[in-house]
Amino acid sequence: xxxxxxxxxxxxxxxxxxxxxxxxxxxxxxxxxxxxxxxxxxxxxxxxxxxxxxxxxxxxxxxxxxxxxxxxxxxxxxxxxxxxxxxxxxxxxxxxxxxxxxxxxxxxxxxxxxxxxxxxxxxxxxxxxxxxxxxxxxxxxxxxxxxxxxxxxxxxxxxxxxxxxxxxxxxxxxxxxxxxxxxxxxxxxxxxxxxxxxxxxxxxxxxxxxxxxxxxxxxxxxxxxxxxxxxxxxxxxxxxxxxxxxxxxxxxxxxxxxxxxxxxxxxxxxxxxxxxxxxxxxxxxxxxxxxxxxxxxxxxxxxxxxxxxxxxxxxxxxxxxxxxxxxxxxxxxxxxxxxxxxxxxxxxxxxxxxxxxxxxxxxxxxxxxxxxxxxxxxxxxxx
Amino acid sequence: xxxxxxxxxxxxxxxxxxxxxxxxxxxxxxxxxxxxxxxxxxxxxxxxxxxxxxxxxxxxxxxxxxxxxxxxxxxxxxxxxxxxxxxxxxxxxxxxxxxxxxxxxxxxxxxxxxxxxxxxxxxxxxxxxxxxxxxxxxxxxxxxxxxxxxxxxxxxxxxxxxxxxxxxxxxxxxxxxxxxxxxxxxxxxxxxxxxxxxxxxxxxxxxxxxxxxxxxxxxxxxxxxxxxxxxxxxxxxxxxxxxxxxxxxxxxxxxxxxxxxxxxxxxxxxxxxxxxxxxxxxxxxxxxxxxxxxxxxxxxxxxxxxxxxxxxxxxxxxxxxxxxxxxxxxxxxxxxxxxxxxxxxxxxxxxxxxxxxxxxxxxxxxxxxxxxxxxxxxxxxxx
Ligand SMILES: CC(C)[C@H](C(=O)O)[C@@H](O)C(=O)O
Ligand SMILES: CC(C)[C@H](C(=O)O)[C@@H](O)C(=O)O
Numbered sequence: 001x002x003x004x005x006x007x008x009x010x011x012x013x014x015x016x017x018x019x020x021x022x023x024x025x026x027x028x029x030x031x032x033x034x035x036x037x038x039x040x041x042x043x044x045x046x047x048x049x050x051x052x053x054x055x056x057x058x059x060x061x062x063x064x065x066x067x068x069x070x071x072x073x074x075x076x077x078x079x080x081x082x083x084x085x086x087x088x089x090x091x092x093x094x095x096x097x098x099x100x101x102x103x104x105x106x107x108x109x110x111x112x113x114x115x116x117x118x119x120x121x122x123x124x125x126x127x128x129x130x131x132x133x134x135x136x137x138x139x140x141x142x143x144x145x146x147x148x149x150x151x152x153x154x155x156x157x158x159x160x161x162x163x164x165x166x167x168x169x170x171x172x173x174x175x176x177x178x179x180x181x182x183x184x185x186x187x188x189x190x191x192x193x194x195x196x197x198x199x200x201x202x203x204x205x206x207x208x209x210x211x212x213x214x215x216x217x218x219x220x221x222x223x224x225x226x227x228x229x230x231x232x233x234x235x236x237x238x239x240x241x242x243x244x245x246x247x248x249x250x251x252x253x254x255x256x257x258x259x260x261x262x263x264x265x266x267x268x269x270x271x272x273x274x275x276x277x278x279x280x281x282x283x284x285x286x287x288x289x290x291x292x293x294x295x296x297x298x299x300x301x302x303x304x305x306x307x308x309x310x311x312x313x314x315x316x317x318x319x320x321x322x323x324x325x326x327x328x329x330x331x332x333x334x335x336x337x338x339x340x341x342x343x344x345x346x347x348x349x350x351x352x353x354x355x356x357x358x359x360x361x362x363x364x365x366x367x368x369x370x371x372x373x374x375x376x377x378x379x380x381x382x383x
Numbered sequence: 384x385x386x387x388x389x390x391x392x393x394x395x396x397x398x399x400x401x402x403x404x405x406x407x408x409x410x411x412x413x414x415x416x417x418x419x420x421x422x423x424x425x426x427x428x429x430x431x432x433x434x435x436x437x438x439x440x441x442x443x444x445x446x447x448x449x450x451x452x453x454x455x456x457x458x459x460x461x462x463x464x465x466x467x468x469x470x471x472x473x474x475x476x477x478x479x480x481x482x483x484x485x486x487x488x489x490x491x492x493x494x495x496x497x498x499x500x501x502x503x504x505x506x507x508x509x510x511x512x513x514x515x516x517x518x519x520x521x522x523x524x525x526x527x528x529x530x531x532x533x534x535x536x537x538x539x540x541x542x543x544x545x546x547x548x549x550x551x552x553x554x555x556x557x558x559x560x561x562x563x564x565x566x567x568x569x570x571x572x573x574x575x576x577x578x579x580x581x582x583x584x585x586x587x588x589x590x591x592x593x594x595x596x597x598x599x600x601x602x603x604x605x606x607x608x609x610x611x612x613x614x615x616x617x618x619x620x621x622x623x624x625x626x627x628x629x630x631x632x633x634x635x636x637x638x639x640x641x642x643x644x645x646x647x648x649x650x651x652x653x654x655x656x657x658x659x660x661x662x663x664x665x666x667x668x669x670x671x672x673x674x675x676x677x678x679x680x681x682x683x684x685x686x687x688x689x690x691x692x693x694x695x696x697x698x699x700x701x702x703x704x705x706x707x708x709x710x711x712x713x714x715x716x717x718x719x720x721x722x723x724x725x726x727x728x729x730x731x732x733x734x735x736x737x738x739x740x741x742x743x744x745x746x747x748x749x750x751x752x753x754x755x756x757x758x759x760x761x762x763x764x765x766x
Contacts, residue, residue: 045662092602092631093609100603124640126509149550160553162607166533217654219475220483223533224545226476226720248475248662253636257507257665271600275658278633282640 004338004345006039007068007303012047012095013072013312014322021324022072022331022362025097025355029335029348033307035278036185036342039066043235045098056098062105069341070334071102071305074327076311084242099307102147103141106302108294109172109181111139111275116259120360121285125257132200133284136183140176141294144168144224146270159354168224168269173231177214180267181239182212187264188241190373200243200264208243212236214277215252215268224281253279260284281309287376288323288365291330293337300341306334322370328377355380387721388727389422390451390686395430395478396695398457404457404757405485405714408738410699411764412731419725424454424579427512430461430473435667439481445488452724453717454485455709458695463758470762471530485533489685491677492555494522495561496660496692497716503743504668508640515644516667517581519566522656523559524677527551527607529653551607552650556614560597563650564678565624567593570647571624583626583647591626595619598635598651598659615650636662643667664692671706671748675715676720683724689717703753709761711739738763 008023010016023039042064043049043056043215059065065071077095102108117123117133125128150164187212191197201212204260214232217226229246237355238246247255249272255262256279268276281290287310296302308326317320332353363376391406393399406422413420423448426432431456441447444545448454460478485491500506500516507513533547536631541713571593574580583594601608612629619627632655638645639662647663651659664673670693677688691709715736722729746759 009392047633080643093605096602122507124512126507129507148603148605152606152610154615162551162553162610164549164551164604164606166547166549168545170541170545174577183568208454217657220529220531220654220657221480221547222531222537223478227535227545228540230539253658253662254665254670257640257662258669271603273634274600274603274633277641279636279662286641287637306569339545375453 002341003036003038004070004342005068006037006334007065007071008041009045009071010041010074011045011076013075013314015076015312017317017320017322017370018308018324019072019074020064021377022327024374025328025331025352025381027354028378032381033297033348035344035348035354037345039072045076045095047095050090050292051274052207056095061098062101065102065303067104070303070338072334073099073305073307073312075308076277077312078314078317082321097221100146102305103294106296106305107142107174107299108296108302109140109142109175109274109303110293110297111277112183112293113137113139113142113238113280113290115277115280115284115290116180117284118289118357118360120344120362122135122288122323122365125260125283130260133280135260135263135266135280136187137266137268137277137280138176138180138183138232139170140269141273142270143172144151144270148183152161161248166221166224168227170227170231173228174235175298177212177228177232177235177267178238180212181235181242182263184212184242185239200245206243208241210241211243211245211264213245213247213252213263215247215249215267215272217249217272217326228239228269249275254278256280256283265302268378277309286365287326289329289360291324291326291329291333293333295337304337306337321367321368323365324370324373325356325360328352328353332356353383371383385724386419386421387453387725388451389717390418390448390454391422391424392454393424393430393435393457393601394459394695395461396458396700398459399693399694399708400700400703400753401710402457402704403453404760405710407757407761408711408714408764411761412735415764416731417729418727421507421592426534428459428478431477432443433473433478434723439478444481445484448686449489449684450487451686453686453721455714455717456482456628456688456690458691458693460695461697463514463702464677465532476583483529485563485688486677489621489679489683489688490525490642490678491685491687492525492558493676493678494524494656494660495676495678496520496522496663496664496673497607498660498667498673500667501743503745503747504672505748507654507664507669508643513643513666518643518646518649518663520649520656520660521559521563521566521569522651523555523653525653526555527653543739549607551602551610553610553614556607556611557618558681560595560611560615560618560650561621563595564625564646567595567625567648568622581647583628585626589626591624593624593627594626594647596628596630596635596646596649598630598632598649598655600632600655602631611651628642632658634657639663639666659705660692669748670694670709672708672712672743674709674716676713676722687720689713689720704750705753706748707753707756708739708743712736715739
């Protein structure tokens, strides 16, 4: 197979520490399976780069990254020390901008965040309520609330007005909803292969193997809420085997807590998806295990980007105690994605997933050094 | 004291059932304390009214309601039977519109939703994590994401664009943030009176009795996010005794699950507040106990509106099994609010709160008939 090339961007805080373990796992897998896989490490985007050059990454960063098949990102954001008015020197809106720029620049229009409570992961919900969480939250990642349009009229004056525009196109709505249905069907197929089944009821009482739940706030934000609802209905006709469901975002958050097992695939807008994925992540073991995939499924010339859902955790950075589990699950998802072109990579991704899951099941979420966890997982991969 | 007049609007579904118990409690309290309190029941807004007249309430509804000191609302929304394309006949965006119209029409710019895990209430979080939840979520209720501005260009066409404008004014931002700080101070005072204390740390390391946490998504929605941040900082100078804190909305949802005890007063925008309050409600016992207050603290000629956070639950309506607890806590908050003009009402509100809390502590959330719960609480009030 043609060599697959990965851009590794460790970023800030604990990013470089957890990325180091990911790279060790990639090395192990490459040696073991003779994978046609290469990677290049970039010192940006990062706070350090910003300190030196006054911006988070070089002007041609996107053009450089475009040459790769995928981007593996550690974590962004390091507020730096506070200044003497107790304000951080580098606000999130600057240090995290490259994340949004990559999503936009490479049209990574899907943000996919699986939430499944694996054995050993931390449970926050009582009564094993979280035990059967197995959902895939699919977030529209290219427009909506995140278009950065708007402004501040009479900034700082008592009669200031700040506006923020939400822009939704039917085209992007259709593709994300269709993607959701396709994933639901695919997941049902995988479950059948694994000998598991789930049952979801359609509105007219039939039972289906999979479900898509559309989340909106159409009772208050009705313009795009209505459009989402109509497109959802239209697309659903192409998937009679998939049950459909709608929740308002506030009720969805509640139900994530009350009956997380009732969800399969969840499709939501950019902002609402952001909120739902954080909630789903914490319910299914916390940030320590949650991967995040920013995908462009349509244009093979655009790299997709993989990052753990967690942040750069500056408070524990540099101590060698960050848990690399989420980063490694993320790496496994990346390999699975790259396996679309090179099936050996998908196989390696599955091995990595299994090794990380086995380690989690055995060790639980007890405190271990970052490298100790990496060691244990590499050993499993070699076995 | 001058007679206080309440407009009672039972609404749809379980609304009339739970409101009936609220009215019985009000009768009991009025008789016991000879309260100067009157109420009038309205058959609207409701689905039934809509069926008869083609709209949820009469054209002069707001003018009629304006004559009252407060509005006590059961629940709105009754989708009615589904039509033969499996669509509900009366969508939420129509049946719930009066809620938004009242908030707007009476400039109820504060939506206040306390979340405190009372003994007997249902716990969803493990390890007694929810035990010390005692927060007040204050939602901006007059603008922001809920201004209903926007539209659909080329509706239904493949190149459709739907827009939704968010509009935030510095004036409304300042008043809601200031209100948040005032409530934090007031809560700290009440805790001292009850012999309880809490400690929150300021950015410069001092310890405070109370805290306000501002929630935004300023790293992605930066125009109003920045304005909120600046106003928060300005107003905080008037409250050096209150610690301040900021969370992004996605992280806030996570932390509500991970460390709900760390929050005191939370101030959020209209949509983000909507999401956070549902989540806070479910974590502190569920919809069965959560009150919601839509307040106009500045204009005494505008009635405030009190409703349980739960919906009309059409699936269990008419069976006499709806739990009136949230409605009764809501009624207690209403009396407390009306106590600003007539202290006897505040005293009655406290009695009602104590009776409902005692019933909850004794009976937990076991299934009882609606009227049985009402009976038990009225008996306590008479004792
Ligand atoms: C950093 C921030 C802009 C980002 C987002 O909101 O998309 C993050 O929360 C995420 O979920 O990836
Ligand atoms: C019914 C709906 C419009 C409303 C809102 O979003 O404000 C409800 O969810 C609430 O929280 O009171």
